[in-house]
Structures are given as C-alpha cells and as structure tokens.
Amino acid sequence: MxxxxxxxxxxxxxxxxxxxxxxxxxxxxxxxxxxxxxxxxxxxxxxxxxxxxxxxxxxxxxxxxxxxxxxxxxxxxxxxxxxxxxxxxxxxxxxxxxxxxxxxxxxxxxxxxxxxxxxxxxxxxxxxxxxxxxxxxxxxxxxxxxxxxDFAEDADHFRPMRTSGQGMDDADPFFDDLDDDDDFFERRFVDEADDFCCGSGYSDDDDD
Incomplete structure (x- = not known):
C-alpha cells in the first residue's frame, strides 16, 4: 500500500x-x-x-x-x-x-x-x-x-587568469608556468590567494 x-x-x-x-x-x-x-x-x-x-x-x-x-x-x-x-x-x-x-x-x-x-x-x-x-x-x-x-551561474564571476602569452602587459608572470590544461579552479585559487596576501597591506617592513 x-x-x-x-x-x-x-x-x-x-x-x-x-x-x-x-x-x-x-x-x-x-x-x-x-x-x-x-x-x-x-x-x-x-x-x-x-x-x-x-x-x-x-x-x-x-x-x-x-x-x-x-x-x-x-x-x-x-x-x-x-x-x-x-x-x-x-x-x-x-x-x-x-x-x-x-x-x-x-x-x-x-x-x-x-x-x-x-x-x-x-x-x-x-x-x-x-x-x-x-x-x-x-x-x-x-x-x-x-x-x-544566479551568482554561481554568472560567467563573469569565474574569469580565467591572465598570462603574458595572452598579450596582457600587466599579467602576473607566475602564471606563465601554468600549462593550458592546468585545472581551472587551481588557477583561480592561486590568484585569489595572491590577492589575499598581497592586497592585505603586508610588506617586508612588517617583519622588522
């Protein structure tokens, strides 16, 4: 039943x-x-x-x-x-x-x-x-x-990283070492981690 x-x-x-x-x-x-x-x-x-x-x-x-x-x-x-x-x-x-x-x-x-x-x-x-x-x-x-x-489906929130091979003068040379078939999310994670550290106001002087 x-x-x-x-x-x-x-x-x-x-x-x-x-x-x-x-x-x-x-x-x-x-x-x-x-x-x-x-x-x-x-x-x-x-x-x-x-x-x-x-x-x-x-x-x-x-x-x-x-x-x-x-x-x-x-x-x-x-x-x-x-x-x-x-x-x-x-x-x-x-x-x-x-x-x-x-x-x-x-x-x-x-x-x-x-x-x-x-x-x-x-x-x-x-x-x-x-x-x-x-x-x-x-x-x-x-x-x-x-x-x-809506946020997750918006392509603007998930942009690939820029490298010098893409003709970007202000690109981070670090990403030149990444192969084209590197995992997309790994590249995104590295970029966000870089923004977090380098955009937080940290400098070498802080260690003195």
Missing amino acids: IHRLQVTCVSGPWLDDKCVRFIDFPDTGNLYDLHIAIQDSVGFDDEYDFYYFMGISHVSTGIMIPEGLEPEIYEIDTDIYEDIDAMKFLKPGSKESLYYVFMSEGDDWHFKIQATGKKIEPVDGELYPLVQESLSQGPNPEQYGSGFD
Whole structure:
C-alpha cells in the first residue's frame, strides 16, 4: 500500500515562502528513503547530515530517532536510517509529528512530516517514494541563500587568469608556468590567494 505524506518546511535559514510537498510513500519505505524523497521534493543537494525526531513542534524536541541520538554535524551515521521503518512514526491525527532536520553549517532546515490518511494503490511501473509535483505549494527554498544560484551561474564571476602569452602587459608572470590544461579552479585559487596576501597591506617592513 502507498501512503500520501505531507511535508512542510517549517524553518530554515532562507525560508521566505510557504513550502508544502506531497510524497507517495510505500509501506516498506525506511527513513533513509524518506530523506532522499524530501531532498528531491525541494531540490536540495544531499551535502550535509540529517536526523529525525518526534515532537509537538520543531522547537520542542521530543524523542530522538533513534533514541539517545546526539546530533552533531558530520558526525551522524545516517546509514542507520536504512534499517528504521518510516511509517511506524506516521499516524494520521497524531498529536506529535515526525520532524526531519537537514543540518548545515549555518542554521538547520526543519521539515514537518504528516500522514494525510490517504492510501493509494501502487501504479505498475512507478517507482516509490514518488513526489507529487502537481500538488506542490510554494517554490523550493534556496538552500544556499538568496541569489546564490544566479551568482554561481554568472560567467563573469569565474574569469580565467591572465598570462603574458595572452598579450596582457600587466599579467602576473607566475602564471606563465601554468600549462593550458592546468585545472581551472587551481588557477583561480592561486590568484585569489595572491590577492589575499598581497592586497592585505603586508610588506617586508612588517617583519622588522
């Protein structure tokens, strides 16, 4: 049997709009499957650790899942969730809700997960969990903050380094030693490091 779940993003560092998603979830699904489905539903990168808890609200942690878990970023063995069935924590009309917390280096993202009570016969050939995009309410939250995606896609922010071989009189001769096939990001890193050191006001006189 397939259960329809409602997932609501209730808190996050850059949560600006209502964000509700619906996921059709199988009886046999585990909490790791649910993690992947939630990430997919909001377009997040699976970059950080996560954990679950049961509670009345996202600010009043009740029971950690598994019990006794003390979440610290990068230190959670998230593979444990492959062995924990999800649906036993999801009962329609329950006073407590299941919360999914996606950790980050800043603030954490909190998602409230509820069983709607609607059960659906599985569709042949369909893979579950399945995000019902047609039922989504609100845009995806911006995982890395407002405008980051536009910044990252703007070619003006990622310019190749200039060398004397490119006809630049003010080029740094250091870059003449770099081959054309040198990694782009390595060249960018060296240039930024040079700007940081040499543009910071440091001089040989500071050592005297």
